[in-house]
Amino acid sequence: MDITAGVLPAIQTPLVNKFYQAHRARGRATRHDQNWVLKSTEIVAACRIQCVAGSDFLSTVLVDPKLRGKGFARQLLKAVLTQQHTPLYTFAYRHLATFYAKLGFEVIPPEGLPLALADKYHNYVAQGRQILAMQRITLNQN
DSSP states (O other): OOOEEEEOOGGGHHHHHHHHHHTTOSOOOOTTSEEEEEESSSEEEEEEEEEETTEEEEEEEEEOGGGTTSSHHHHHHHHHHHTOOSOEEEEEEGGGHHHHHHTTOEEOOGGGSOHHHHHHHHHHHHTTOOEEEEEEOOOOOO
């Protein structure tokens, strides 16, 4: 299976939302997001980089449930991270903290989040989501 990773053009945002809907993901992609996909003939994994009040936020990382455990999430996120040159925040489900740590993310206290992300984090926790605030800092190479 030949699989490629990349950012979809904004006009193809509905394809990501169709993938998310088919697998009952909570998130919804917008044309303003960087919508990353891993695909062969169809999308097998997707995620979004949102700009939240000037901060980059990784969200809605999803692999087709039939294809989980094959390294597709890691492959997709490694492609994303090679293009990421600013700090990147995410809210990882607690059971996935080790997975994100292996990609260079570190757990941070919610107080360490930018204000808009801290508000989002606290709303998610109030909804009962078992998440951790995490950040990956990328050093620009000169």
